[in-house]
Amino acid sequence: MVFDPGVLVVGTNSKLKTVNDLLEAAKKAPGTFSMAHSGNGIDDWFNGVMIEKLTGVTFNLVVDFKKGETNRKWLQEQNEKLQKIVQEMGLGKK
Secondary structure, three states: OOOOOOOOOOOOOOOOOOHHHHHHHHHHOOOOOEEEEOOOOOHHHHHHHHHHHHHOOOOEEEEOOOHHHHHHHHHHHHHHHHHHHHHHOOOOOO
């Protein structure tokens, strides 16, 4: 069994806060927003193509063969932040 959720991420200092913010900005500037994927035909590429077809936006779809490592690093950073919050709340293992 494989569970591979899609993740949509923008920089922490981005003015884009919601998916709708991103889609509206992308509609105003076709092809200027990049979306990394692991290769044509892969699920994340397909997700990008479907978002384009369903919303009318045009992304710059870019193959990123290191995407898995990038995702792993980002998820690790998020996990560390979450662990810190859990500890500060006193909800960690006793």
